[in-house]
Amino acid sequence: MRELGAKAVTTNKVAARAGVSVGSLYQYFPNKTALFTAVAERHALETEQAILPLLDRLAVEPPEELVDTVVEALVALERVDAVLHAELMRLSLWGQTSGVIQTCRRTFEAHLADLLARRAADLPRPLDPTATARVLVRAMGGVFEVCAQEPDEGFDDALLTETLTRMVAGTLGYS
Amino acid sequence: MRELGAKAVTTNKVAARAGVSVGSLYQYFPNKTALFTAVAERHALETEQAILPLLDRLAVEPPEELVDTVVEALVALERVDAVLHAELMRLSLWGQTSGVIQTCRRTFEAHLADLLARRAADLPRPLDPTATARVLVRAMGGVFEVCAQEPDEGFDDALLTETLTRMVAGTLGYS
Numbered sequence: 636m637r638e639l640g641a642k643a644v645t646t647n648k649v650a651a652r653a654g655v656s657v658g659s660l661y662q663y664f665p666n667k668t669a670l671f672t673a674v675a676e677r678h679a680l681e682t683e684q685a686i687l688p689l690l691d692r693l694a695v696e697p698p699e700e701l702v703d704t705v706v707e708a709l710v711a712l713e714r715v716d717a718v719l720h721a722e723l724m725r726l727s728l729w730g731q732t733s734g735v736i737q738t739c740r741r742t743f744e745a746h747l748a749d750l751l752a753r754r755a756a757d758l759p760r761p762l763d764p765t766a767t768a769r770v771l772v773r774a775m776g777g778v779f780e781v782c783a784q785e786p787d788e789g790f791d792d793a794l795l796t797e798t799l800t801r802m803v804a805g806t807l808g809y810s
Numbered sequence: 811m812r813e814l815g816a817k818a819v820t821t822n823k824v825a826a827r828a829g830v831s832v833g834s835l836y837q838y839f840p841n842k843t844a845l846f847t848a849v850a851e852r853h854a855l856e857t858e859q860a861i862l863p864l865l866d867r868l869a870v871e872p873p874e875e876l877v878d879t880v881v882e883a884l885v886a887l888e889r890v891d892a893v894l895h896a897e898l899m900r901l902s903l904w905g906q907t908s909g910v911i912q913t914c915r916r917t918f919e920a921h922l923a924d925l926l927a928r929r930a931a932d933l934p935r936p937l938d939p940t941a942t943a944r945v946l947v948r949a950m951g952g953v954f955e956v957c958a959q960e961p962d963e964g965f966d967d968a969l970l971t972e973t974l975t976r977m978v979a980g981t982l983g984y985s
Contacts, residue, residue, distance in 0.1 A: 737960070762976075763969055770953055770973045777952015778945055785912070794938055798945045798981065801937075805980010806973065 668731050671723060675732040678719055679739040686712055686743060693750050698757040702804045705747075706796070709775040709803065712743055717779035724784070740776065744768045751807075760808040771806055775799070843906050846898065850907040853894055854914040861887055861918060868925050873932040877979045880922075881971070884950040884978065887918055892954035899959070915951065919943045926982075935983040946981055950974070 649670065650660040664670040689708040696704050716736060723732050748768035755761070778799065782790065804810070824845065825835040839845040864883040871879050891911060898907050923943035930936070953974065957965065979985070 740956075763973070766965060766969045766973045769956075769965070770970070770977060773953040773956045774949035774977060775952070777950070777955060778948040780952060781915075781944075781948045790941060790944070794941045795945070798938070798941045801983060801985060802945060802949060802977055802981040804985050806977040808976060810976060810979050810985040 667726075668728055671726070671728050672732050672735065675719065675723070675735040678715070679735050682712055682715060682739055683742065686746070690746050690750060694753065698754075701754065701757060702800060702807060702809065705771070705807065706800050706803050708747075709771060710779075710796070710799070712740075712772075713775040713779040714783075716740070716776065717783035720780055721783040740772060744772045747772065758808055762808050767806060771803060774802065774806075842901075843903055846901070846903050847907050847910065850894065850898070850910040853890070854910050857887055857890060857914055858917065861921070865921050865925060869928065873929075876929065876932065877975060877982060877984065880946070880982065881975050881978050883922075884946060885954075885971070885974070887915075888947075888950040888954040889958075891915070891951065892958035895955055896958040915947060919947045922947065933983055937983050942981060946978060949977065949981075 647657055650657045653660065664673065686708055689704065689711060693701070693704050693708065716739070720736065744765075745768075748764040751758070751762070751764035751767055755764070778795075782795075822832060825832045828835065839848060861883055864879065864886060868876070868879050868883065891914070895911065919940075920943075923939040926933070926937070926939035926942055930939070953970075957970075
């Protein structure tokens with residue numbers, strides 16, 4: 636899918652790549668929706684595996700590194716999510732697969748809220764960890780969703796990171 | 811649509827409400843997609859009419875009111891957009907109608923970028939007006955999109971506004 640774009644994915648091509656017959660493939664994935672639901676599920680797992688070490692780092696990070704690590708974790712999650720999200724929307728498969736991605740996002744929000752609660756003493760002011768985590772994750776999702784769907788508008792990456800860092804710092808109370 | 815939810819909208823009900831025959835309605839809107847595209851277009855117009863006075867205020871606002879007015883403008887645009895967006899997604903009509911809403915968002919991004927450029931001297935530090943406007947509008951869109959699609963999670967409104975205000979202040983360089 637990453638190579639060809641989701642539109643070009645046919646069960647024939649997937650079967651050829653996997654080195655199995657179309658018949659065997661259909662046993663596991665009776666249609667494209669089942670196939671993409673599996674892709675979304677694997678994506679959710681991979682994302683969790685990529686995010687967990689960042690969250691671990693966040694738990695012990697010196698206070699002055701907190702903002703950068705939060706930005707790194709959010710970008711890692713949302714940038715990949717947004718590409719998959721855009722593909723699934725284009726295929727009108729979003730309705731059938733969004734549950735997987737929603738669960739993934741909620742898990743991340745809960746982890747982040749938990750960490751913000753534990754690092755409260757290192758933040759410059761009191762804040763509600765749950766509300767802050769939700770706003771951060773969803774805001775970052777909105778930014779990358781549009782960027783993935785309208786890539787011609789593409790930002791300069793350094794400028795985008797700088798702007799997002801200001802956004803995260805502000806949301807964490809550095810203002 | 812606002813009263814019944816989009817799912818319950820049938821051409822029969824629309825015709826009855828409008829006091830016209832189903833035949834006349836079909837002359838203008840041959841199907842539900844055409845009807846909802848018209849809804850999206852009217853929404854885009856109404857939004858622009860609601861936002862323009864806020865943008866005018868932003869042009870002359872004392873510096874200390876800038877953040878609150880930006881938050882107000884973003885919330886005004888995105889909260890309504892998100893509800894429509896969620897309905898159109900649920901109906902799988904997003905593909906056919908998203909262009910209208912994208913145009914609306916881009917117009918707002920361009921207006922906001924223009925204003926930030928003009929108010930540069932009143933902001934605490936130099937920033938890229940286009941990147942900042944895009945991040946703000948898209949971030950706010952992401953927050954309200956999720957809130958509209960999963961309303962059971964609903965925030966306390968005061969807490970949400972407080973968190974969003976920190977986010978906007980930070981993105982505008984108040985940190």
